[in-house]
Amino acid sequence: xxRVTQPEKLLSVFKGAPVELKCNYSYSGSPELFxxxxxxxxxxxxxxxxxxxxxxxxxxxxxxxxxxSFHLKKPFAQEEDSAMYYCARGEGYSxxxxxxxxxxxxLSIRP
Amino acid sequence: DTEVTQTPKxxxxxMTNKKSLKCEQHMGHRAMYWYKQKAKKPPELxxxxxxxxxxxxxxxxxxxxxxxxxxxxxxxxxxALQPEDSALYLCASSQxxxxxxxxYFGPGTRLTVL
Numbered sequence: 001x002x003r004v005t006q007p008e009k010l011l012s013v014f015k016g017a018p019v020e021l022k023c024n025y026s027y028s029g030s031p032e033l034f035x036x037x038x039x040x041x042x043x044x045x046x047x048x049x050x051x052x053x054x055x056x057x058x059x060x061x062x063x064x065x066x067x068x069s070f071h072l073k074k075p076f077a078q079e080e081d082s083a084m085y086y087c088a089r090g091e092g093y094s095x096x097x098x099x100x101x102x103x104x105x106x107l108s109i110r111p
Numbered sequence: 112d113t114e115v116t117q118t119p120k121x122x123x124x125x126m127t128n129k130k131s132l133k134c135e136q137h138m139g140h141r142a143m144y145w146y147k148q149k150a151k152k153p154p155e156l157x158x159x160x161x162x163x164x165x166x167x168x169x170x171x172x173x174x175x176x177x178x179x180x181x182x183x184x185x186x187x188x189x190x191a192l193q194p195e196d197s198a199l200y201l202c203a204s205s206q207x208x209x210x211x212x213x214x215y216f217g218p219g220t221r222l223t224v225l
Contacts, residue, residue: 032211043115044154044201044216086153090211096142096166097211101153 004033004070004087004102012108013077021072021105023061023087032090033070034099035061039083047072047085057081082109113138115217117202123223126192132220134185134202143185144214145177146201154201160185161207192224 004025013019025031035047048056050063050070061072070087087102115136124130134143142161146154159167160179174196176188185202199219205212 034211034213043218046213049213092211096159096161096207097205098144098156098159098167099211099214100156104153 003100004089006085006087006102006105008105009103010106010108012110014110015079016076019072019074019077019081019107021085021087021107023070023072023102025068025070025087025089027068027089031063031070032092033061033063034088034090035059035070035072036086036088036101037083038086044086077107077109079109079111082107113215115202115204115215117200117217117220119220120218121221121223123225124189124192125225126194128192129188129190131189132187132200132202132222134187134204134217135183136204136215137183138204138215139182139206140204140215141182141207142205142212143179144203144205145175145185145187146203148199148201148219150198158187189222192222194224197222197224 007022033050036044037047038044059074061070063070084104084106086104088099091098118133144159145157147157148154156169157171158177163179174191178186199221201219202217203214205214
């Protein structure tokens with residue numbers, strides 16, 4: 001089955017330290033990959049998608065086809081980055097599209 | 112209006128009750144989705160509506176019945192649920208403009224089945 005894997009359930013880093021949230025995918029074609037974030041008491045929202053290649057809130061993610069990875073990185077963590085992060089892949093059809101989420105990584109930033 | 116709204120925020124129901132969850136968006140999106148999210152788990156897709164027609168049903172039990180009365184509104188009718196159906200139910204919408212759209216999520220309805 002084509003899926004995304006997030007190996008870490010919990011990642012705890014100090015404020016100001018670099019952050020890397022891991023995501024690996026298994027997919028035979030060209031994957032469409034996303035990072036969604038869920039802050040405490042807020043709705044799930046898109047953080048970034050690989051196709052846009054932009055940086056949001058200081059986060060970047062590069063698609064590495066050789067390693068089949070789409071890790072999320074930020075050079076200096078901030079306390080407000082504490083949240084649940086989901087790597088996800090998309091499946092598009094002519095009439096609809098669906099998103100399949102990874103199991104998620106809870107990021108905790110220590111002061 | 113750039114948000115997806117869901118009502119009610121919380122719902123407690125017995126196994127013999129019939130209730131409905133409501134989702135609304137006024138962003139002109141043509142696809143709407145229902146997800147189920149259990150505690151400490153990722154959202155799992157249940158249904159997708161595109162252009163007001165059901166396009167994906169992820170083998171959801173018939174005690175969950177979706178309805179899309181118009182392009183802005185999505186309902187989920189609940190009947191004879193089980194306690195294991197207790198979860199956060201999320202609605203989302205997207206434009207249907209590309210291969211895979213950005214989905215915009217509502218805050219969810221927290222459902223408890225007694």
